[in-house]
Amino acid sequence: MISWWKHMALWKKIFIGLCLGLIVGLLFKDVALMLKPLGTLFINLIKMLIVPLIFATLVTGITSMEDLSKMRRIGLKTFSIYLVTTAIAVAIGLAFGIFFEPGAGVALNNTAAVVAKKAPPLIDTLLALITTNPVESLAKGDILQIIFFAIFLGISISLAGEKGKPVAAFFDSFSEVMFKMTEIVISFAPIGVFGLMAWVSASYGIDVLISLAKVIACVYIASIIHMALTMGGGIALLARLNPITFFKGVASAQTVAFTTTSSSGTLPITTSNAIHNLGVSKPIASFVLPLTGCDHQYGWNRDLPRYLCDVRGASLWR
Template sequence: MEQAHEKPTPKGLWGGLALWKKILVGMILGVIAGSLLGPDAEILKPIGTLFINAIKMLIVPLVFCSLVVGVTSMQDTRKMGRIGAKAIVIYLSTTAVAISIGLGLSTILAPGAGLEMTATAAASEAKEAPTLVQTLLSLIPNNPISALATGNILQIIVFALGLGVALNLCGEKGKPAVQVFESLAEAMYKLTELVMKLAPYGIFGLMAWVAGKYGLEILLPLFKVIAVAYIGSLLHVLLFYPAVIKVFGRLNPMPYIKGIATPAAVAFTTTSSSGTLPASIKCAREELGVSKGVSSFVLPLGATINMDGTALYQGVAALFVAQAFGINLEFADYVAIVMTATLASIGTAGVPGAGLIMLSLVLTTVGLPMEGLAIVAGIDRILDMARTTVNVCGDLMVAVLVGRSEDELDTEVYHRSTEKTTLTASEDIA
């Protein structure tokens, strides 16, 4: 009789936790360790660096193989064009909404009011943002092998799309090559799964370093601008995205909110949309039910052109600089900021620090002092965490919407997390 009440042997407290919970524990312990060690937390940074390097190792082969497989799985080239058009329109639309949220919150909360900013030479260190013409010209790689070697995501996407279409047009002769790419893609998904098991430890090292380097005494003077950026990010992810899924996708947004936990945690600590791609693709397929074809096509595209979080940050930072220098912006300036940040997002890479490049372009467009860039750069890493998380969550939202519109969303998989929660609650009551 006693054996009937015995519970299955647990995996252990740590082994039984979901990955996102392990990542959360790693983040919290990292912050505690960094606060205690201070600048000495630098010794823990190599742990995070190893994890980042492992993620970077995956990016190029994963993006390339996934895109080729995604395109070859769509035998209808018109369908591929339709999916691409839908994704781009949604990405640009949500980017415009994001920067409007940032401008609105900054107008109301005035994060730069009363803060004296001094000119500094660091402002001149900002890289020049690429023009639209330069971005278009750089789409086609002169040497695709060089693009793969240097990790030029835009060029890799164009080459992978072209190769995928060509393999489809080859018919039977192209099938052996397609099978090779499918095998390579599956191998990359498995390698991604293995690397992600190291995420809690790598994130512990990264957060310890960040907490040790940026103490509260440094953050307090600029806490208001950080708070505005984080409030805007939370509103965009927890209110705007679920509303879009509810209204346009006609889906319960709760599975989406639960499903994005792991990639959001990875994005928050790695501050790289491209670096989070492995976790995003895994989440889209296994947690949200998006088909391989759609996820392999939409997510790499989003990591390159979807910059909702970065655009929101542009609105906050631009008004912060204007308010700090006592400069009044006209309605036309607000419109210029929205349009500039939205269009610039297409040519901004999904890598850490890319937001500063966009910000330099926005400040120049509306005639704001570039000196403000140096002050914002001091807290850029903290802001980068929030904006990258928004970018990644936006990628997954668009993947769900496009999958739904193309009837390539497994609703059983999508609703599975909610059903599990309901079942567990019923068992607890029983």
């Protein structure tokens, strides 16, 4: 039994943990509510990796390219893919909202407390990219500022030539250590997912799911359409990769993204899947994924379709 579990694919283990958590939460509510610490511990471990992993891998990705013109080309391609797939995702979401009106008749509590959040002016967003204290930004986890500083540092290391190579070597070793740490944390994913799903299903129950059945159905159907057509089609036409191979390669990260509802929290697993399962080179994965796969204060990338776009954006540069 232990040998069978040990040799099972990670995504299968995570899926089993998800299903068992759902069942335990529905059948044994009191016990399931006590399992929340398992999920919290796993999420905290994942979050612990985010800042150092983004910083180290992004610097390494830039210094590994050597040719800065290549970085510019990849950056433009990544940004273009990001915009196109985002536009398609928005169009699909609007279409489902207009035709099916999934929220009609659903009563929301405390609606008076809901306040629309106004997007900050573009100039403020651009100015906020530049940190006045990189150490403080790293401590606070300000992802946009960390990314900007990491890119700036990586470019400066490359321009420094021979004298910058010891620094590049340090970050290369540091990123390898972070990847190894990521592997260790990922190995606990089935337990963490089990705890999360058990607590969620016990806390909300089947009645809440039934009352929101139309909303949930629209979200999942729209997501499946986006994954199958936008992501699968892009993978087949642009990356020349079998979509089935792609989705199998990111299955474990998909499952973790589904249970944690966070693309930034899934970044370590996303990066590992892109490199080890899809054959994306470390420099490309290290450069592309941190740029497009992080939640931050402006609310980008907060759903599963966007996460899939992140991995596809990296796989195009294999």
